[in-house]
Amino acid sequence: xxxxxxxxxxxxxxxxxxxxxxxxxxxxxxxxxxxxxxxxxxxxxxxxxxxxxxxxxxxxxxxxxxxxxxxxxxxxxxxxxxxxxxxxxxxxxxxxxxxxxxxxxxxxxxxxxxxxxxxxxxxxxxxxxxxxxxxxxxxxxxxxxxxxxxxxxxxxxxxxxxxxxxxxxxxxxxxxxxxxxxxxxxxxxxxxxxxxxxxxxxxxxxxxxxxxxxxxxxxxxxxxxxxxxxxxxxxxxxxxxxxxxxxxxxxxxxxxxxxx
Numbered sequence: 320x321x322x323x324x325x326x327x328x329x330x331x332x333x334x335x336x337x338x339x340x341x342x343x344x345x346x347x348x349x350x351x352x353x354x355x356x357x358x359x360x361x362x363x364x365x366x367x368x369x370x371x372x373x374x375x376x377x378x379x380x381x382x383x384x385x386x387x388x389x390x391x392x393x394x395x396x397x398x399x400x401x402x403x404x405x406x407x408x409x410x411x412x413x414x415x416x417x418x419x420x421x422x423x424x425x426x427x428x429x430x431x432x433x434x435x436x437x438x439x440x441x442x443x444x445x446x447x448x449x450x451x452x453x454x455x456x457x458x459x460x461x462x463x464x465x466x467x468x469x470x471x472x473x474x475x476x477x478x479x480x481x482x483x484x485x486x487x488x489x490x491x492x493x494x495x496x497x498x499x500x501x502x503x504x505x506x507x508x509x510x511x512x513x514x515x516x517x518x519x520x521x522x523x524x525x526x527x528x529x530x531x532x533x534x535x536x537x538x539x540x541x542x543x544x545x546x547x548x549x550x551x552x553x554x555x556x557x558x559x560x561x562x563x564x565x566x567x568x569x570x571x572x573x574x575x576x577x578x579x
Contacts, residue, residue, distance in 0.1 A: 326538040335386075335410040336558060337403075339393055339450060340420030342371035344519035345469065345547045348419055352551035354384035354559065358415070361406040363389045368390075385410075393420045393446030403453040403565045404469055415465040415558035418447045418491075425480040436483045443487035444516050448494060453503065464507035467497050467557040469550075470569060472577045473513045490515075497565030508566040510557045515573020517545040540575025549574070 337375050340346040341362040349363055360379055364372045369390055376386040387409045391398040406413060421443045424435045447468050455473050458464030473481055474488030492511050499509040516535045536544055553572050571577045 322410035327524045330353040334358050334485050335361065335412050335453065336415040336417060337363065337406055337413050338417040339418060341375055342368035345514060345517060346419040347548050348374045348551050348556050349419060350379055351382065352553055352555055354379040354382040356555055359385035359386045359410060359496045361410060362388055363420070365392050365400060366505055382577050394441035396449050399449045403457070407457055412461060413454055414463060416450065416454050416467070417554060417558065418450055418468045421469065423481065423484050427480050428482045431483055431565055432543055439483045440487050442492040446514050447491050451498065451576040459505045462506045465562070466498070466509040467554050468509070468511045470513045472513050472571055475512065475577055482541040495569070496567050503566055508562060509537065510562070510566060511569040512550060512553050512557065513569055513573070514550050514570045515539070515576045517547060517550065517572065519547060537574050539573070543574060545574055
């Protein structure tokens with residue numbers, strides 16, 4: 320097959336997207352946005368989020384999507400491999416992967432407990448690696464794939480009490496740059512979206528203090544705090560054929576905090 324033409328091979332096919340951490344916040348918005356754009360979905364989160372994931376799935380079905388709910392901890396290799404097996408058995412393909420699952424446990428470098436470091440790195444960095452590793456044989460067999468890893472502007476600049484989070488998100492960007500080089504010949508692209516200050520449950524770590532919220536708003540060219548919906552369009556672009564010749568990139572979606 321002509322690799323230069325592979326970007327459009329799914330144009331007449333119902334596409335399947337796997338979204339991790341899909342029960343709330345940015346992950347939920349992405350899932351619903353992809354449903355509205357014609358994707359069927361395999362939606363993942365941990366067992367503790369089963370009820371919220373079911374709510375996301377129900378709303379996605381209301382948009383006409385076929386939806387599968389998959390409970391798994393992305394930092395557990397065996398659970399990830401079972402999840403991908405279940406997704407493939409249900410849908411027969413995975414055309415797009417959005418690695419959104421992530422956690423933040425704030426602490427200064429001096430006081431950060433070792434388990435904070437380990438848990439944040441396990442979910443944010445290792446989890447991304449494990450899900451990608453499990454999906455690659457599927458995408459390579461298809462000769463097609465779109466991988467979008469959710470990093471953060473925190474991986475570029477960071478903020479106090481988030482050194483471990485910043486390290487994990489910087490790791491995701493470095494991983495994605497190398498991944499793009501390895502998988503490009505197989506018709507697969509790999510990119511990052513780097514949200515800025517977004518009003519989610521996790522984002523409130525930065526925003527509960529109104530003075531802090533105003534300070535972030537004042538730093539943003541758009542003069543406002545982000546909403547999960549602001550992230551959907553860029554992710555959908557990286558999951559689509561419109562981005563067939565874009566790979567290895569890290570796109571800031573932050574309203575103009577990091578200007579690069």
